[in-house]
Amino acid sequence: MMIKLTGGKVYDPANNVNGEVRDIYVRDGRIVAADPNARVDQEYDVRGKVVMAGAIDPHTHIGGGKVTIARTLLPEDHFKDEVAHTEITRAGTGYATPSTMITGYRYAEMGYTAAFEPAMLPANARQAHMEMGDTPLLDKGAFVMLGSDDFLLRSMAEKQDFEFIKDYIAWTMHASQAIAMKVVNPGGISAFKFNQRKLDLDEQHVHYGVTPRDIILTLARGLLELGVTHPLHVHGCNLGIPGNVETTLATIKATEGLPLHLTHIQFHSYATEGDRKFSSGAVQIAELLKKYPNISIDVGQVMFGATCTASGDSMRQYVGSKNADPKRWVVMDIECDAGCGVVPFRYRDKSFVHALQWAIGLETFLLCDDPWRIFLTTDHPNGAPFYTYPHLIRLLMDRDFRRETMLHVNPDALMYSTLPHLEREYTMYEVAIMTRAGPARSLGLKDLGHVGPGARADITVYNEDSNRERMFEKPAMVFKNGDLVVRDGKVIKVVNGATHVARPEYNRDIEKSLKSYFDRYHTVRMENFRLSDDEIIDGGRGEIIVQPTRARTSS
Amino acid sequence: MxxxxxxxxxxEPTGTHIYNNVTCPFCGLLCDDLQITRTGSTLKVNNGCPRATAGFQRPLPAxxxxxxxxxxxxxxxxxxxxxxxxxxxxxxxxxxxxxxxxxxxxxxxxxxxxxxxxxxxSEGQYRNFRVVQTSGWIMSTLTETRNRADLFVIVGSDIHKLHGRFFDRIVTPDETMFESLGGKRTVIFIGEGLDTSAATGPRIKEVITLPAAKDRIPEVLAAISAIVRGHPISSGGEEVKRNSLLASFLGSSGDEIAGVKRADIEKVAEKFKAANYGVLVWSPPALSMPEADLTVHMMTEIVRELNTTTRFAGLSLGGNxxxxxxxxxxxxxxxxxxxxxxxxxxxxxxxxxxxxxxxxxxxxxxxxxxxxxxxxxxxxxxxxxxxxxxxxxxxxxxxxxxxxxxxxxxxxxxxxxxxxxxxxxxxxxxxxxxxxxxxxxxxxxxxxxxx
Incomplete structure (x- = not known):
């Protein structure tokens, strides 16, 4: 069946198409080259509308234990947003931590067709994938967390051969069905279990003697040599601490040319100017990033309102629990593998600290001049729920709207940020990079994030509207694999998306060491720790797409 | 179908098959190291607890x-x-x-x-959910506890009867990751009539029982909670007077609280404070005292208080x-x-x-x-x-x-x-x-x- 989208204004940065009027042809779920002679079965007139690939969220907590803990913790968060079923959609609940089906529907209704869970614990991988399996309309994938797991830290402390460590990294990606790897407060989650309350970049873990710097470099180099496309995804040390910009700058310098992705960098860009010893470090970060083209970032923008923070960073979340609102929180130590902390939070526009966090995020967006290296995120739900993206896009594209919004936030906070002086407005092309082409390239998603021939036909059509918030919150049409699934911002058809994984090469002998390790110490057998393909495919409900990796190398 | x-x-299946790494569905621990032999439709468990053996080997009526x-x-x-x-x-x-x-x-x-x-x-699970949904908690998991805990506190639950391999797999394993930390374990049972027989072997340093009646366990927990918060409950004189309200709440008189010697409770509370990584263990269905969610809450608040100085966590079993x-x-x-x-x-x-x-x-x-x-x-x-x-x-x-x-x-x-x-x-x-x-x-x- 041939579908034609006629006359849309296409923004497709991966193919250097910047707002030109193009027709797009779709056959059997994929975009095909224009063929004026082809018999068109279904034509959509999209003249005057904006056409982009389906948007991709490269960092959003949509599945896994900590999200379900957050859901359990705050029933009142759902009371205000209960959603009835329809003929085609299931019932569920929204707000800060929406239920799985509602997550899928609302992302699609906002023009998103892929979303990536960035903090899957190996020990919780099965549940993360079960939850993602219940998230319709989206392609998905997960970044598996290492860096506070006993096996890695023990191997580093014992100075194991680097090839052995690489085999373990690759094995973990296979076993947990991951597409990338994340490190969260490197070593710090483990250190907290040993009652260490703080772990700076060059501070030694009290038991293993390794430092966060060692851990970051080991994992980053390991992934590079394993040929995994997405670089190590780093949630750095000292999240939320005034002065942590120094740690972040040191982390960037530590890479020595290795690729790295620094996530929710807003939470790691705090300086100590002023009476309150809290100010923006966004300028310093943006300046340094210009010298380090190997580093990409996402922002973790804060938006005002109630949300629930959910992180693997048990050490920092425990400290943050004193600001819980409401006063109710969960911290867990997990399986000598990882941890988590779930702390509800309310960002207030009149609060000095929260307004400054908001300003630092926007500053970061506006100061970073390479949209290929910065991705639009709120670290859902940590900075804000993902539904705030259209509002955020308007703040970035519309200087007047931004100025108007600044009038309502704590004025003292704006004195410690350069935001009031920034004139930049994001272009449509830059937004398309930041929400489509950039994440697809960074994650190594071969056929996603663009609308050139060969791409999966994940396409979003927006009504042109000078109010960019209105434009981005309610697309006219969304196609998933060529199926029209959303019309006028409402789901009209439900399909399931695929799960993207990466499978770097490894030496199977690692399983001999791991088998003995699991038998000696764990409560789960290695064979059962591994998640099989069948569990994701689940009789046809799911699909696995293996994204390519480069050949393995050694240094 | x-x-x-x-x-x-x-x-009908025939022949003999051996299955390894089998996960057992018969209790919430989901032990996954079972070996099971099937002959036709008959199963034989080679290494399970009594509950698993009974579950797998039960002849299936037509x-x-x-x-x-x-x-x-x-x-x-x-x-x-x-x-x-x-x-x-x-x-x-x-x-x-x-x-x-x-x-x-x-x-x-x-x-x-x-x-x-x-x-x-659900009734048992809601003893926990009510606590999560009002105050949250700090919790551990099975592997974490197995390797790290130097203090186990079993509260009001006959864990060995309910989860036959808990002690074997979690409290007294052959090896742990951090021998210098969680190598030797102190096990404290709070509640009378709990089977302590599995708390034995080279891993066990000390076993203590505070034999309170089930419906009076909250009083013992309240006393421990007071001590770990720095409110002494004994030694008479001014301190007791100052804490007379607490004392009356505890329903205590003389040297006993809920039929347990004050001094024993104080010793136990000191062990809580001295632990590197203590774990309070309960099985929600076993907490049959009235308003048992308040007992769970008291435990999780003790855990919260202890985390200001050391590491401590809860571990809820059950889940059958x-x-x-x-x-x-x-x-x-x-x-x-x-x-x-x-x-x-x-x-x-x-x-x-x-x-x-x-x-x-x-x-x-x-x-x-x-x-x-x-x-x-x-x-x-x-x-x-x-x-x-x-x-x-x-x-x-x-x-x-x-x-x-x-x-x-x-x-x-x-x-x-x-x-x-x-x-x-x-x-x-x-x-x-x-x-x-x-x-x-x-x-x-x-x-x-x-x-």
Whole structure:
């Protein structure tokens, strides 16, 4: 069946198409080259509308234990947003931590067709994938967390051969069905279990003697040599601490040319100017990033309102629990593998600290001049729920709207940020990079994030509207694999998306060491720790797409 | 749908097979290191606890679908069940004893038909959920505890009887990751009559029991809570006077609190403070004192206080009959941990109102669908409304259901996934080829399709 989208204004940065009027042809779920002679079965007139690939969220907590803990913790968060079923959609609940089906529907209704869970614990991988399996309309994938797991830290402390460590990294990606790897407060989650309350970049873990710097470099180099496309995804040390910009700058310098992705960098860009010893470090970060083209970032923008923070960073979340609102929180130590902390939070526009966090995020967006290296995120739900993206896009594209919004936030906070002086407005092309082409390239998603021939036909059509918030919150049409699934911002058809994984090469002998390790110490057998393909495919409900990796190398 | 369910036994398995790394569905620990030998349809457990052995080795009686007591084909039974569901204004979906696929299928049909979902063992789980939903907690998991804990405090729960391998696997393992930290364990039992026999061997440094009666355990916990917060409860004179309110609350007199020597409680509290990584362990169903959620809350507040200086965590066991699988799946799909009504079309949550046991007692609901695919004890509650039971053959039923459909057990008759009691780890369930019985999820899907 041939579908034609006629006359849309296409923004497709991966193919250097910047707002030109193009027709797009779709056959059997994929975009095909224009063929004026082809018999068109279904034509959509999209003249005057904006056409982009389906948007991709490269960092959003949509599945896994900590999200379900957050859901359990705050029933009142759902009371205000209960959603009835329809003929085609299931019932569920929204707000800060929406239920799985509602997550899928609302992302699609906002023009998103892929979303990536960035903090899957190996020990919780099965549940993360079960939850993602219940998230319709989206392609998905997960970044598996290492860096506070006993096996890695023990191997580093014992100075194991680097090839052995690489085999373990690759094995973990296979076993947990991951597409990338994340490190969260490197070593710090483990250190907290040993009652260490703080772990700076060059501070030694009290038991293993390794430092966060060692851990970051080991994992980053390991992934590079394993040929995994997405670089190590780093949630750095000292999240939320005034002065942590120094740690972040040191982390960037530590890479020595290795690729790295620094996530929710807003939470790691705090300086100590002023009476309150809290100010923006966004300028310093943006300046340094210009010298380090190997580093990409996402922002973790804060938006005002109630949300629930959910992180693997048990050490920092425990400290943050004193600001819980409401006063109710969960911290867990997990399986000598990882941890988590779930702390509800309310960002207030009149609060000095929260307004400054908001300003630092926007500053970061506006100061970073390479949209290929910065991705639009709120670290859902940590900075804000993902539904705030259209509002955020308007703040970035519309200087007047931004100025108007600044009038309502704590004025003292704006004195410690350069935001009031920034004139930049994001272009449509830059937004398309930041929400489509950039994440697809960074994650190594071969056929996603663009609308050139060969791409999966994940396409979003927006009504042109000078109010960019209105434009981005309610697309006219969304196609998933060529199926029209959303019309006028409402789901009209439900399909399931695929799960993207990466499978770097490894030496199977690692399983001999791991088998003995699991038998000696764990409560789960290695064979059962591994998640099989069948569990994701689940009789046809799911699909696995293996994204390519480069050949393995050694240094 | 399947050979055996239709009474055709030609599909009966033959030969001898050995299965390794088998996950056991019969308690919330989900031990996954079992080796099981199957000969025909008979299973033999080579290394399980008594509960696992009884569960796997139970001879499976032949069972056929029944409609009002008469044998029927699976198709007929599915059709009859669909008719009952279709005729109901407020269908109740209870039991829920199964794997994640079962929970998904029950939520799907409940959503479609405006029903209520609840698990047979929710009462125990709600002792925990009420605490999470009012104050949160700091918790550990099985592997973390096994390797790290130097102090185990078992509260009001006869863990060795309930979870036969807990001590063997978690408290007294042959090896731990951090021998210098959690190598030697002190085990404290709070509550009388608890089986302490498994707290033995080279790993155990000391075993202490504070033998309070079950309904007075909260008093002992209150005293420990006071001490760890820096409020002395003994030594007479001014301090006791200052804490007279506390003392009267504790109902204590002289040198005893809840029949336990004050000095013993103080010694125990000091051990709490001195631990590197202490773990308070309970099994929610065992906490049968009134308002047991307040007992759980007292434990989690002790844990919270101790974390200001050292590391301490809770560990909740229980979780039998797939209760964590049902609660977790319901939470990720609806935002609420069971006791959800879809009657309005949207999920509505009320932990008291949508307690299915209460609803049946109070005459609410006009149909009960009951799934019990694991153990034989999750019998149908007494009720006058029409009932559809999807149960393991041999399920104890106080009354004959309107429609009965025999189903397989996850991890024995079909594959699946289940969530462990710590709500973090989930495990794959193997098909051991015992029978051709359909899964409850498949039967539920067939009923939903027939609506």
């Amino acid at each position: 399947t050979a055996q369910a239709e009474g055709d036994r030609s599909g 069972a056929k679908p029944l409609i009002r007591g008469s044998e029927a084909s699976l198709e007929e039974a599915v059709k009859a069940a669909a008719e009952i569901v279709r005729g109901a204004k407020l269908p109740l979906y209870g039991g829920m004893a199964g794997d994640v696929a079962n929970a998904r299928a029950m939520l799907s049909i409940a959503d479609r038909t405006g029903g209520v979902v609840d698990h047979a063992l 009959e797939g209760a964590p699988s049902a609660a977790s799946t319901c939470t990720w799909q609806t935002g609420y941990p069971l006791r959800v009504s879809f009657a309005s079309g949207a999920p509505e949550y009320d932990a008291n109102r949508y307690n299915i046991a209460r609803m049946l007692t109070d005459g609410e609901g006009d149909m009960l669908m009951w799934v019990a695919s694991i153990g034989t004890d999750i019998g149908l509650p007494q009720t006058a409304v029409p009932t559809v039971v999807l149960g393991t053959p041999g399920l104890r039923l106080a009354q004959p259901p309107t429609v009965y459909i025999p189903v397989g057990t996850p991890g024995i008759d079909h594959t699946g996934q289940m969530v462990r009691c710590d709500n973090v780890v989930s495990l794959p369930m193997q098909n051991l080829g015992r029978s051709q019985l359909p899964s409850s999820a498949d039967v539920l899907a067939a009923i939903e399709a027939a609506l």
